[in-house]
Amino acid sequence: MRKINLLTAVVLCPVLLHAQDPDAKAPIPPTALRPDIKVEHFMTVGPEAVRLIQHPGTGDIYYTTFTGDVFRVKLNGQPPVAEKVFSAEDHGITRLQGAAFLKNTLFLAGNISVNDNKGTKGRMVRYDLASGEKPELTVVFNTVEYGTNKTTFDHGWNALEISPDQKYIYVNTGARTDHGEVQDNGGVYPNARDNALTAKIFRFPVDAKNLELPNDEAKLKADGYIYAEGIRNAYDMAFDGDGRLFAVSNSGDYDHAEDMFWVQKGHHYGFPWVMGGIDNPQQNPDWQPDPEKDPFLSKFAHAWLMRYFRNDPEFPKKPAGVKFTGPVLNMGPDANEYRDRATGVVMDGDTTGVPVGTFNAHSSPLALFFDTRNVLADDLKGDGFVIRYSGPRRNSTAINPLKKQGRDLLHLDLTYNKTTDNYSVKTTRLVDGFTEPTDALLVGNTVYVIEYGGKGGNLWKITLPADPKAAKKQRKKSKLTD
DSSP states (O other): OOOHHHHHHHTSSSSSEEEOOOOOOOOOOOOOTTOOOOOEEEEOOTHHHHHEETTTTTTOEEEEETOOOTEEEOSSSSSSSSEEEHHHHHHHHHHEEEEEETTTTTEEEEEETTTTTTTEEEEEEEEEETOOOSSSEEEEEEEEEEEESSOOOOOOOHHHHHHHHEEEEEEEOOOOOSSSSOTTTTTTTTTOOOTTTSSEEEEEEETSSSEEEOOOHHHHHEEEEEEEESSSSOEEEEEEETTTTTEEEESSSOOOOOOOOEEEEEEEEETEETTTTOOGGGGSSOOOTTTTTTTTSSSSOOOOOOOOOOOEEEEEEEETTBBOOOOOOEEEEESSSSOOOOOOOOHHHHHHHBBBBBBOOOOOOEEEOOTTOOOOOOTTTOOEEESSSOOOOTTTHOOOOTSSOSSSSEEEOOOOOETTTTTEEEEEEEEOSSSSSSEEETTTEEEEEEEEOSOOOOEEEEEBBOHHHHHHHHHHHOOOOO
């Protein structure tokens, strides 16, 4: 697909990705797991879709792709079509993974390649979409160069979230390792593990501009930019109706559970020493990894096949005097399978009564959102929701019995525990059968779910049961049409 210039990208000369073909064979829809939920195909989308957001003023839906494209979905007619409004050539982010709106301002975040693709820089920009036919671009920050690597574990800068008071923007930067190991990119960045610019959640004023972020943790903390640390990869974050920030994080190739955290300023959540409430064994100087003896280490795991799990006596020590904050504990009935620490046998928390921190290993939780407007029916009202990207595939349970279910939409019923000063969650599956779902957007009582699609995916419309009065009020405000 050809690149387009910013001057012609917006309003005057949109590039149509595609419209729905009325003669095309409809894809097989996901399956609702309760009778009061409706699933419909909304439209097809292009390849590598990552984020799904809504302009708060116009009501338009936008989605972004990993390769840097930004599309606006036009709804003034049927079928809906998507038009490209920005590309990587416009904003300079060649690995785009974060997007968020604040009024008429569109924030984008991700990474750019440097040093002949051996290094990387984080980058955030914002567009003032109210500035006319040529939206004004402002650079929020660029980071200094640091080493990327040749693995699948360089997660980059990704999730964005605006604070409820609209004063700050939060951005996650994932780990550049699987579990804190050395990743030196063939020796170009000697002894490089994670650093001051990875495995953290940052916070910036929404009007910040032209910042250069150093690889210097003390300086970043002194400037007030590091909000929380020790989170491997919080690929999605969301505020609940009471203004508390939560995040869902991916763990590595060891059979750690996948974390959900209540994210608080100044807290450390344990990475790379702890994931899913379980210690990382590579921190032990005498550890000798062996899948034949360690059931948490699969012989099929990429990090094992590439020998990233190894005896590592130089592994950094836990920071002195720092207390790690644990994950939200999952009480079931779903997504709470775990591997028993003593026996290695996969267990179900429903049977054993053991809480899991938080979701079953390798499920890749994404697309966290809350019913902040309290528009849903009583049993869902005000609650959270998340999607699991990974899940069953052919012979997957034979390889890893932790992956019995997945690629679904989960309901999260959170409860605060005063004794632990943390949350627990009851987790229930609502919709099953997505294909590589990456993000979701709640509009009234409708959830739009977008799929990554290596060659093209789908956008699904999930109608949840609504509170009758709230739904009627929301329909009047919404500019989305059925």
